[in-house]
Amino acid sequence: MPGGAAFITGVGQSEVGVGLTRHPLLLTLDAVKEALTEAGLSLAQIDGVSTYPGRAAGYLGFSPIGADELIDALGIRATWYSGGGEITSQLGAVVAAAMAVRSGQARHVICFRTVYEAAALTRPGEYPIARTAQVDGWHQWLSPFHAISPANWTAQYAMRHVKRYGMTREQLAQIALNDRANAILNPRAIVRKTLTLDEYMSARMISTPLCLYDCDRFTDGSTVLIVSAADALDEIACTPIRIAAMAGVVERHSWDQSEWMSCYPTGADLWQRTDYERKDVATAQLYDGFSFQAIAWLEALGFCRPGEGGAFVEGGRRIARDGELPLNTAGGQIGAGRLHGFGFAHEAVVQLRGKAGLRQIAGEKRVAVCTSGGGPLATALLLARD
């Protein structure tokens, strides 16, 4: 019977690296197998597939595998599937899957995100990046001004925090320092070496105020989350994690026409959809493709007020693994790799299950928040272990 909540059951991740040679379909398979094993499911029980953003034909490294290809390649019989970029950012694929199982269209949905951007750089013949002299759609408002990277677009929001609210580089650095400290305890992280504040402060600028260490880097790997229906949990071998609330608010879908990035309305909306409160959150896994996005998400989710994110993370104690709000405990994208949103949900589930090994947070672990995107697109999920 449809209805009720949706649950994240099995989670899996492939090898994660920079310049991998294993085929991206096989990396996806590795992650699928790990998730199936944890959930105690077989592929025959999978009847849905969801991904973001689908196969990216013009930039294969960004997303080399589509939902339809995975269905065909693994012999899945799907009663529902979805894959596309016009959704509330990466974890929007999980939102879609949750709605599918709640409405009875599917019982167990494989949600995946496979990235191959580092490998693509080394094999441009196989994985070309289309670079056109002519741009249309929303790119036309940015690219002609050599505002070519999301680093540039995010940097301008970060600069407002520097100039209006007094955010310092030392404050911003805490995201990268925390990520790198946590990544050391994550066997799959792409960087497992301490970053010091001195190294951060002397790093070259990418796009002010963002320096090299404020940016994630191209990564290869696949992450899978299986979303299961409430009435299918008797088939599951692991502790199900309930999706207690989902939010994704978009108004302008623009990098430059909004006063505030879309994480702000999204974060506020999340709390309208649950009885849980911020104090219930044991850990926050917040998108940090650029460090500033995690600061914005902290504000957006109301852990501090807008403009106070820099002060909130100052010194790093509060967001450390043993702090009051452990943040990005697997190393975030800056430490663990640019798994593009899915890594945050994966880590939230692992922490709630108490399976994070050396990086496991202490104390009661019942509720976690995870997010993806934050600029023109944003998704926030509140996860609960009942």
Place this chain on the structure above:
Amino acid sequence: MPARRPLPKLDDVNRAFWTGGAAGKLMLMRCRDCGTFLHPPRPVCRICLSENVAPEAVAGTGIVDSFTVNHQAWYPDLETPYVIARVAIDGAPGVFLTTNIVGCPVDRVEIGDRVRVTFEQHDEIYLPLFEEVG
């Protein structure tokens, strides 16, 4: 030789914006019924859904709402550093343009600076760049 700028593909809706510089004018789409400026330009007003919209010249001045100094060479021959800014356009509430601030040292630019449009021609396309006023 500096890196070539990717250039917009012209169509009936965006042409006035990208070619207005030929006449020295910064042209923004505006709803003739409710007066809202619409950017990016579209053939319908996002406030009142009127299709009675048309490009209209604005003063071409504005205020730096935010900026960044880009140091990364994203592609070969890209000369760095340069300033990318988001400019709030005078007389068009809610409209911001991503642009470059040119004609001054990159460390001269600050939020709140008053700027004025200056067009950079690429055949029929005129990119609205901005320079500091005073």
